[in-house]
Amino acid sequence: MISRAPLAWSVAGLLAAIALPWYALQEGLDSGAWLGGLWSSEDYASGLAQTIEHGKWWLAPVLVALVICLATALMQTRQRRGTLLLIASAAGLLLFAAQALGIGLRGWSTGWLTTVFGELDSRQVGLGAGGAVVMVALLSLLSIGLALRGGFGGDAFVAGAVTTVAASIVLFTAWPILRILIQAFQDGDGLLAPALLVERLATEKIWSLRCLAGGGRCGVAWNTLFLALGCGIGTTALGLAFALIVTRTSFGFKKTLRVLTVLPIVTPPFVIGLALILVFGRAGVVNQFLEWSMGIEPTRWIYGFQGVFLAQLFAFTPVAFLVLIGVVEGVSPTLEEASQTLRADRWATFTTVSLPLMRPGLANAFLVGFIESIADFGNPIVLGGDYGVLSTEIYFAVVGAQLDYGRAASLALLLLVFALGAFFLQRRVVGTGSYATISGKGDSGLPTPLPALARRAAAWVALPWAAFTLMLYGFAFVGGLVKVWGRDYTPTLDHYTKAFAVERTADGLLWTGAAWNSFWTTLKLAAIAAPLTAALGLIAAWLLVRQRFAGRSALEFATMLSFAVPGTVIGVAYVFAFNVPPIEITGTAMIIVLCFVFRNMPVGVRAGMAAMSQIDRSLDEASLTLRGRAPQTLVYVVLPLLRPAIVGALVYGFVRAVTTVSAVVFLVTAEYELATTYIILRVINGDYGLAIAYSCALIVLMLAVILLIQFAVGDRRLGRRAVALKGGRA
Amino acid sequence: MRLATISLGALVLALPLALPLAAPASAQGVVNVYCSVQVEWCTLAANEFQKASGIKVSMTQKGSGETIAQLKAEAQNPKGDVWFGGTGDPHLQAAEENLTEPYKSPKMADLHPWAVKQNTDSAGRTVGIYAGALGFGFNTELLAKKNVKAPACWADLLKPEFKGEIQMANPNSSGTAYVAIATLVQLMGEEKAFEYLKKMHANINAYTRSGTAPMKAVARGETMVSISFVHDGVTEALAGFPVKTATPCEGTGYEIGSMSLIKGARNLANAKKFYDWALTPDAQKLGAQAKQFQVPSNKATPLPPEAPKFADMKLIDYDQAKYGKSAERKRLIARWDSEVGALPKP
Structure with missing residues (x-):
């Protein structure tokens, strides 16, 4: 049975090499213009034609490798078939990669190749349909070969999934990031000069500490660190306060609080900053009122550290809350009751039992706040004034008057070091101690009420804060409904009409609003990206949790890589890596979709891993015992139990795709303009009304989509109950 | 079954790879324009050119800094054909770095001398399409409230009543701020100019990242005075904000908004058509229609009545060739960084 797969892939690869254009077409496949020139035209020729007719001799070995694979697949004996297939496909892939990387737009792509082989009087552009299918075919053959040799438990599906995930992560995460980081060690002409990194990083602008010694400005590295520490601590504290209020008090408006936590996640990045300026x-409003009532001179304190800090607190506290609520709920009442039986009072119980048990949650929440803060671009750009942080500094090193990619890359490296440092710190803090409080045994106790002091503190911090968040959103909403905020408060729908006007003409509806183009593009691309993100994330999670194979931890690290790198860096990295052959996709919708998918996949992976570890392995084993194979087990057993995780990954994939800005600034084109880049342009031009109107429309859209996804994937409560039930019995 | 499921796994990889096949637009009858003026102007220009020529315009609006970053990143494989608008320095820099293509338009004879000089300075690689003078923007309501006289000269900006009331952009990220520094250097000599900037630092409340931000801040009453291009002030005033502008009595510099053909353009013939068209009065009128009031470079283009007139200003003989060079630019910005930008906040 297994012999059909290698046969099919070899044939598919060879067909693609004969009947599809090898290189990318200027006008796209759908025009059909290539059909006529498949043999004769150098632009349209297939792989075979390129080799024979157009002097691209270096493609020949790749095609030969495919033919050998076909021959192997047709072999009668089973013996050594796996080995042969493996060798042939691996050699094919290597040769494929070598020619793709070695020969570019101007012949040999590096100097030493030219010196070794002499000038090459030929060139190649980006890969097209033919080349892509051949590559996928070779990869599949490789995984089948591995499985035939007994790798991955002899399961071709697992082998295929691992190769797919690994190859896509290498191509679309590791490769672009490495490419940009290497620039930190290169001078303007691309020569390696490691000393340059030191020179670029050891400057006053980055490390000066003069703001502490009174007067002067601190370096951007310190600015970033201070802000991130403040944001991490602040969001954790606030998130904890909210979590305690929701789980341990009889506070009446818990539902409202829950809604408040969703709002900032679906908010485009600069809305909070704008609302803070409006207020x-x-x-x-505040300054005008103070001046009017008490004659206090209006000040500009919001621009700078204070403003960015406030905005980040508003934006990221809900995330900390979401991280902490599970942990706070999970602290077993039994332990607290035991503490009280031992005559500890409520306060002692809280500080010595409950809080330490929450340590992993607190560390996680801090980590998330810290990383969100250093990667944040929207708030510092709107509110920073002249308080520079690394993310804005990187942006301006690329687009500003300096145009220094080397500097941008070194700063990105620094940012990456900060992020990784936070990761390791978190690991150290959580340590190896046991925090497990949820076991198979029933928890019959009731959560201990908070000590009065903690309760009051939590309420005093959290409730004004919640009220304040509501007020900010209220003002932001109103800001879209008045003519010019701060000058002319006449209510108007102008901003909405300007953005979303639809005219009825003889030919039907005419979408004349300025925002429609970017709106539909965003919707379309996010809708394509979300399922891909979820699928790839969940497959990766399933592999990481359920399968044992070599290189598992390396894969886990790689999936997290793009999460730690700030968006601007990813954006520039994508332009660098994918503007030149072999993969030449800048200016297309695909590069934007890929950027969405690989940037947001880590969260899908995390959600999937968390959910997957709740499902008892014995269910998989039962399926396997009943002769279900890996794919069937995945489809019929694991996936239905994963509904909450699927919903989560889909929603997150979609929402982040709609709200992301820094990563896609360099990827958008006139044809594929996105909502966020359109909004930031309006903000830069000072057109706040339209920006806010558009953002409000996006928020409504995203809430609608979240509801739709929930509806489509199914009731998550039902799924959860099933999980709990089965987990309990096991 | 196995076959199907393996394909399923590979699909995740194959799907994105198959997607782009429906990608860039057809090579016939298209021109890709990178546009660095305001979005309304860009759209208007695209539509009008499309009407006039039948060539489809694919327009990407980005600031001039982002555009030259993009040109550099794409240098091996350019995706754009023409770069329309944006302050002149990045255009000169692109010319210097061989990112753009020399071209002598037949319309060259109809242009103002400063626009032609931009062309000769860059060995034909760029041309002026509009010019705008540097000056001050101020919020009349705030001035009246504080009972302060509007600034008329560079020297006025040092007065104590403007303490913490002036905004200018940071030259590290903004071309506007660089024009201001280069102007002062040419006006006063380098040493004196930096003395001046250091003194003015006490009155500055923020060096913003974007060049247009200070004028927006003036309009919304977030700051009293800005150092900006004066035509930006006209736009704000027309939008109903209490903004007025002035050009310094000692003399002032100006930017020459430029246009370049991108080296390796895939639609060079159409790009040249766009280039020639953009130099005609018909095309240059569009700026005013989009409420942008720079001085157009074609002598025959009617000057909108709201536009600040060059005749009323004292303009210095701005040396675009010298101060547009990246080495000079890097040096001046570095000096500003260490001597002015690093000063403690007043």
């Missing part, structure tokens, strides 16, 4: 800016 606290010099012409903002």
Whole structure:
């Protein structure tokens, strides 16, 4: 049975090499213009034609490797078939990669190749349909070969999934990031000069500490660190306060609190910054009122550290809350009761039992706050004034008057070091101690009420904060409904009409609003990206949790890589890596989709891993005993139990795709303009009304989509109950 | 079954790879324009050119800094054909780095001398399409409230009543701020100019990242005075904000908004058509229609009545060739960084 797969892939690869254009077409496949020139035209020729007719001799070995694979697949004996297949496909892939990387737009792509082989009087452009299918075929053959040799438990599906996930992560995460980071060690002409990194990083602008010694500005590295520490601590504290209020008090508006936690996640990145300006800016409501009532001079305090810090607190506290709520709920009442039986009072119980048990949650929440803060671009750009942080500094090193990619890359490296440092710190803090409080045994106790002091503190911090968040959103909403905020408060729908006007003409509806183009593109691309993100994330999670294979931890690290790298760096990295052959996709919709998918996949992986570890392995084993194979087990047993995780990954994939800005600034084109880049342009031009109107529309859209996804994937409560039930019995 | 499921696994990889096949637009009858003026102007220009020529315009609006970053990143494999608008320095820099293509348009004879000089300075690689003078923007309501006289000269900006009330952009990220520094250097000599900037630092409340931000801040009352291009002030005033502008009595510099053909353009013939068209009065009128009031480079283009007139200003003989060079630019910005930018906040 297994022999059909290698046969099919070899044939598919060879067909693609004969009947599809090898290189990318200027006008796209759907035009059909290539059909006529498949043999004769150098632009349209297939792989075979390129080799024979157009002097691309270096493609020949790849095609030969495919033919050998076909021959192997047709072999009668089973013996050594796996080995042969493995060798042939691996050699094919290697040769494929070598020619793709070695020969570019201007012949040999590096100097030493030219010196060794002499000038090459030929060139190649980006891979097209033919080349891509051949590559996928070779990869599949490789995984089948591995499985035939007994790798991955002899399961071709597992082998295929691992190769797919690994290859796509290498191509679309590791490769672009490495490419940009290497620039940190290169001078302007691309020569390696490691000393340059030191020179670039050891400057006053980055490390000066003069702001502490009174007067002067601190370096951007310190600015970033201070902000991230503040944000990490602040969001953790606030998130904890909210989590305690929701789980341990009889507070009446828990539902409202829950809704408040979703809002910032679906908010485009600069709305909070804008709302803060509308409220606290010099012409903002608060200052105007103070001046009018008490004659206090309006100030500009919102621009700088304070403003960015506030905005980040508003934006990221809900995330900390979401991380902490599970942990706070999970602390077993039994232990607290035991503590009280031992005559500890409520306060002692809280500080010595409950809080330490929450340590992993607190560390996680801090980590998330820290990383979100250093990667944040929207808030510092709107509110930073002249308080520079690394993310804005990188942006301006690329687009500003300096145009220094080397500097941008070194700063990105620094940012990556900060992020990784936080990861390791978190691991150290959590340590190896046991925090397990949920076991198979029933928890019959009731959660201990909070000590009065903690309760009051939590309420005093959290409730004004919640009220404040509501107020900010209220103002932001109103800001889209008045003519010019701060000057002319006449209510108007102008901004909405300008953005979303639809005219009825003889030919039907005419979408004349300025925002429609970017709106539909965003919707379309996010809708393509979300399922891909979820699928890839969940497959990766399933592999990481359920399968044992060599290189598992390396794969796990690689999946997390793009999460730690700030968006601007990813964006520039994508332009660098994918503007030149072999993969030449800048200016297309695909590069934007890929950027969405690989940037947001880590969260899908995490969600999937968490959910998967709740499902008892014995269910998989039962399926296997009943002769279900890996794919059937995945489809019929694991996936139905994963509904909450699927919903989560889909929603997150979609929402992040709609709200992301820094990563896609360099990837958008006129044809594929996105909502967020359109909004930031309006903000830069000072057109706040339209920006806010558009953002409000996006928020409504995302809430609608979240509901739709929940509806489509199915009731998550039902899924959960099933999980709990089966987990309990096992 | 196995076959199907393996394909399923590979699909995740194959799907994105198959997607782009429906990608870039057809090579016939298209021109890709990178546009660095305001979005309204860009759209208007695209539509009008499309109407006039039948060539489809694919327009990407990005600031001039982002555009030259993109040109550099794409140098091996350019995706754009023409770069329309944006302050002149990045265009000169692109010319210097061989990112753009020399071209002498037949319309060259109809242009103002400063626009032609931009062309000769760059060995034909760029041309002026509009010019805008540097000056001050100020919020009349704030001035009245504080009972302060509007600034008329560079020297006025040092007065104590403007303490913490002036905004200018950071030259590290903004071309506007660089024009200001280069102007002062040419006006006063380098040493004196930096003395001046250091003194003015006490009155500055923020060096913003974007060049247009200070004028927006003036309009919304977030700051009293800005150092900006004066035509930006006209736009704000027309939008109903209490903004007025002035050009310094000692003399001032100006930017020359430029246009270049991108080296290796895939639609060079169409790009040249766009280039020639953009130099005609018909095309240059569009700026005013989009509420942008720079001085157009074609002598025959009618000057909108709201536009600041060059005749009323004292303009210095701005040396675009010298101060547009990246070495000079890097040096001046570095000096500003260490001597002015690093000063403690007043």
